[in-house]
Amino acid sequence: MKVSEVPLGPGALAFIGLYLVAMLVVGYLAKRAQRDESLGDFYLAGRSLGSVVLLLTLYATQYSGNTVLGYPGEAYRLGFAWIMSVSFMMSIVVAYLPFAPRLQRLARQHHFVTPGDFLDYRFRSPALSYLANAVLVVSIANYLLAQFMAMGHVVAGFSGNAVPYWVGVVVLVLVIVIYETLGGLRAVAWTDSAQGALLFVGVVGLLFWAAPTPSHWRSLTEWIGANDPAKTAVPDADVTQRWLETVVLVAFSGAVYPQAIQRIYAAKSARSLKRSLQYMSFMPLVTIVPVVLTGLVGLRRFSGLEGVEADQIVPMLLRDYALQSLPSYLLAVLVLTGAVAAIMSTADSVLLSLSSILAKDFLGKTLLRSAPEARLTRTGKLLSWAVTGLLAWLAISPRITLWGLIELKFELLIQVAPAIILGVIWPRLTSQAVLAGLVVGTVVAGSLALSGVNGVAGIQAGLFALGLNLVLSIGLSYRKGET
Amino acid sequence: MRDEPLRHGWIWLTYVFLFNAAVPWYLPASAARPVWPGFPLWVTVSLAATVAIALFTAFVIRRYWDEDEESSTRAQRERSESRGGGAPRH
Numbered sequence: 001m002k003v004s005e006v007p008l009g010p011g012a013l014a015f016i017g018l019y020l021v022a023m024l025v026v027g028y029l030a031k032r033a034q035r036d037e038s039l040g041d042f043y044l045a046g047r048s049l050g051s052v053v054l055l056l057t058l059y060a061t062q063y064s065g066n067t068v069l070g071y072p073g074e075a076y077r078l079g080f081a082w083i084m085s086v087s088f089m090m091s092i093v094v095a096y097l098p099f100a101p102r103l104q105r106l107a108r109q110h111h112f113v114t115p116g117d118f119l120d121y122r123f124r125s126p127a128l129s130y131l132a133n134a135v136l137v138v139s140i141a142n143y144l145l146a147q148f149m150a151m152g153h154v155v156a157g158f159s160g161n162a163v164p165y166w167v168g169v170v171v172l173v174l175v176i177v178i179y180e181t182l183g184g185l186r187a188v189a190w191t192d193s194a195q196g197a198l199l200f201v202g203v204v205g206l207l208f209w210a211a212p213t214p215s216h217w218r219s220l221t222e223w224i225g226a227n228d229p230a231k232t233a234v235p236d237a238d239v240t241q242r243w244l245e246t247v248v249l250v251a252f253s254g255a256v257y258p259q260a261i262q263r264i265y266a267a268k269s270a271r272s273l274k275r276s277l278q279y280m281s282f283m284p285l286v287t288i289v290p291v292v293l294t295g296l297v298g299l300r301r302f303s304g305l306e307g308v309e310a311d312q313i314v315p316m317l318l319r320d321y322a323l324q325s326l327p328s329y330l331l332a333v334l335v336l337t338g339a340v341a342a343i344m345s346t347a348d349s350v351l352l353s354l355s356s357i358l359a360k361d362f363l364g365k366t367l368l369r370s371a372p373e374a375r376l377t378r379t380g381k382l383l384s385w386a387v388t389g390l391l392a393w394l395a396i397s398p399r400i401t402l403w404g405l406i407e408l409k410f411e412l413l414i415q416v417a418p419a420i421i422l423g424v425i426w427p428r429l430t431s432q433a434v435l436a437g438l439v440v441g442t443v444v445a446g447s448l449a450l451s452g453v454n455g456v457a458g459i460q461a462g463l464f465a466l467g468l469n470l471v472l473s474i475g476l477s478y479r480k481g482e483t
Numbered sequence: 484m485r486d487e488p489l490r491h492g493w494i495w496l497t498y499v500f501l502f503n504a505a506v507p508w509y510l511p512a513s514a515a516r517p518v519w520p521g522f523p524l525w526v527t528v529s530l531a532a533t534v535a536i537a538l539f540t541a542f543v544i545r546r547y548w549d550e551d552e553e554s555s556t557r558a559q560r561e562r563s564e565s566r567g568g569g570a571p572r573h
Contacts, residue, residue: 080526086533087505093540094498097488101548217521225515225523232515234525240508247502270550281540285533425489 009322012333013159019198019337020175023344026190030183037374039113042184043356044266047108049189051275054267057189057349058276059283060196061259062092065150065343067291068202068335073311075295079224079231082292084243089284091251092260093277099255099424100264104273106424107265114353115261115420116361122423123431126365128438132416133361135442136258139413140350141391147347148173148395154343157315158336166396172340176348177388181381185266188348195341200287202338205331206314207290209321210297217293223300231299245460252466253413256420258353314339355384411449411462415441418466418473426477433476441469485549494543501539505532 035041049057075082103118112118115136119129148169155168179187211217225232235243254260267273298313301320305313314335322332359368359380368376418441419434445465448456456464488494507514507525514524522530 080523083526083529084506086530087502087536090533090536090540091502094536097494097540097543097548099489101485101487101489214520218517219521221517221522225517229515232523234507234510234512234514234523237508240506243506244502244508247506270548274544274548274550278541278544281537281544285530285537289530 009329011329012336013163015333016337016340019341020171022194023175023179023191026194027179027182027187030179030187030190033186034183037377039356039360039373039377039380040111042377042380043113043352043360044262045184045186045189047266048186048268049263049266049272050268051272053189053193054263054272055276055279056196057192057345058260058263058280060192060199060342060345061263061349062089062254062280062346063199063283063287063342064147064346065154065339067287068199068206068339068342069150069154069314070311071288071291072295072298072314073308075292076299076305076310076313077307079228079233079296079299080221080292081231081235081239082295083289084235084246085292086284086288087243087247088250089254089288090281091247092254093281095251095255095421096260096264096277099421100273100277101270102424103261103420104264104267104270112265113262114356114360115256115258115416116357118261119419119423123419123434125431125435128419128431128435129361131435131438131442132419133357135412135416135438137354137357139409140258140354141387143409144347144350144354144387145391145394147343147350148391150343151340151347152395154339157312158318158339169392169395172344173347173388173392176344176351177384180348180352181384184377185262185352188352189266191348192345195345198334198338198341199345200338202335202342203287203290205335205338206294209328209331210290210294210317220293220296220300224296227303228299231296241458242460245463249410249414249460249462249466252417252421253410253462256413256417258357259349261420262353262356351384351388354387355380358383358387411445411465412442414462414466415445415469418469422473428477429473430477430480433480434473436476437469437471437473440472441465444468486547487549488543488547491547494547497539498536501532501536505529505536 035046040046071082071085074085106112106118106121110117110121112121114133116129116133119125119132123129151172152165152169155163155172156165179191183190211220221232264273267276294317295310295313298310298317302313302316318332318335322329359376363379363383364371364376368379371379415438418429418437422429423434442465445462448454448461448465453461455461459467507529510525510528514528516524518524518527520527
């Protein structure tokens with residue numbers, strides 16, 4: 001297919017090209033703003049993020065390409081029941097409240113850079129720190145791989161394969177690793193600000209086009225009720241139980257993402273963090289509701305899509321819409337760029353966290369134990385390139401699929417939550433108890449997921465493993481206190 | 484001592500109530516009829532509960548999360564007032 005035959009036309013590709021160049025310029029400007037070669041300056045932007053940049057980087061990092069592309073597909077398949085994802089995303093902000101105030105103060109007092117720094121400070125147990133960091137690395141490496149694959153799919157999908165999947169992966173990944181290694185978190189947060197704004201404009205644009213007024217919503221509800229009534233029905237007991245369990249699972253795993261923890265550390269002040277979290281609590285409403293409605297509009301416009309075909313609903317709607325008028329074409333291009341921005345803004349933050357953990361918590365405690373900070377920072381940049389190269393190779397290698405492991409992300413991540421959240425708020429928690437809980441929780445969650453067991457005793461496998469983890473962490477801490 | 488959300492048990496009970504209200508396990512099958520603003524009744528109820536969660540969260544953060552800066556500013560003001568200085572007036 002020639003570029004002139006690309007569904008959204010060469011104009012869309014040119015706009016995305018311009019956007020990518022702008023991201024590289026931002027990376028260069030962030031490098032100019034760099035104060036020194038310390039880990040705190042590179043990985044936490046010198047702890048200087050004000051409330052607006054912090055809000056936009058939290059937003060752009062938490063909402064990925066899956067929000068713009070995957071969620072409408074899920075709404076297409078499940079119907080109105082996917083409105084449950086509003087409470088999933090909201091639960092993450094609520095989960096910060098018990099521990100973020102204390103963690104932010106501790107991070108400033110003790111100059112934490114990674115989640116592992118808190119664990120070292122709190123528990124002084126190398127075994128616990130190594131295991132927790134290993135769980136974090138495995139979880140977020142899988143997540144990063146998923147973002148790289150999404151980049152290839154979105155570029156190939158929107159260009160009608162005029163730009164092949166592998167080119168999409170390589171070009172976008174290269175842009176990310178260049179601006180990230182140039183300016184660290186400063187570059188990531190500044191690009192996230194632009195990307196978060198694009199994402200927001202994109203989803204509001206989707207709503208504006210898909211179903212802008214209550215009369216459109218009523219007409220849509222009536223059409224779905226008449227033609228596919230299961231998709232407007234009140235969810236049954238199984239679905240509502242799963243909904244409540246997933247709120248807990250997403251809350252405590254989402255809150256301990258290393259990139260989320262590092263944004264708590266990077267806040268300029270408690271006031272900046274407070275303000276950004278206040279606004280973050282409303283973002284699920286203005287982001288998820290539009291994408292769910294878009295999926296439902298797609299159900300009426302293109303009914304009959306089966307399984308994963310429904311994940312193409314946004315590209316199909318945008319192609320349809322772009323043909324209507326010049327303003328609608330421009331809006332479609334903005335939404336498309338918003339989708340690319342959403343994936344990139346999540347990937348850059350995850351990549352930065354991954355390199356910080358590998359450089360500081362693994363190499364910095366072994367091979368480079370006595371190295372100066374500047375050397376660790378340079379090593380972290382090299383690790384970013386190495387990790388990017390490896391994961392990009394996995395993403396473009398058609399014979400290797402790790403999607404099964406990606407599913408493990410939340411189940412594994414949540415096993416670290418007791419060490420971090422309880423560790424912050426409960427002085428009695430002991431290192432031996434939390435280590436025992438983490439070992440058992442991780443082994444049980446991993447084994448159940450890899451053997452295809454989704455639930456135990458009627459509850460989700462990840463939560464069951466978390467339950468065992470908590471019983472051991474709390475029970476053994478009490479027992480130690482009594483002896 | 485700094486105030487923070489963790490110190491108030493009623494905040495967490497309120498969250499348990501609101502998140503449960505957002506999940507329509509307590510509504511009958513007839514709650515699928517369209518109501519204002521155009522969604523099935525159970526969706527409107529669920530969204531209303533999530534709006535309440537967002538508003539409540541913003542309130543809790545504002546009211547029950549003490550800032551270092553605020554504490555130090557308040558302490559400075561109290562010291563200044565105890566010396567009879569008070570805030571400068573223009």
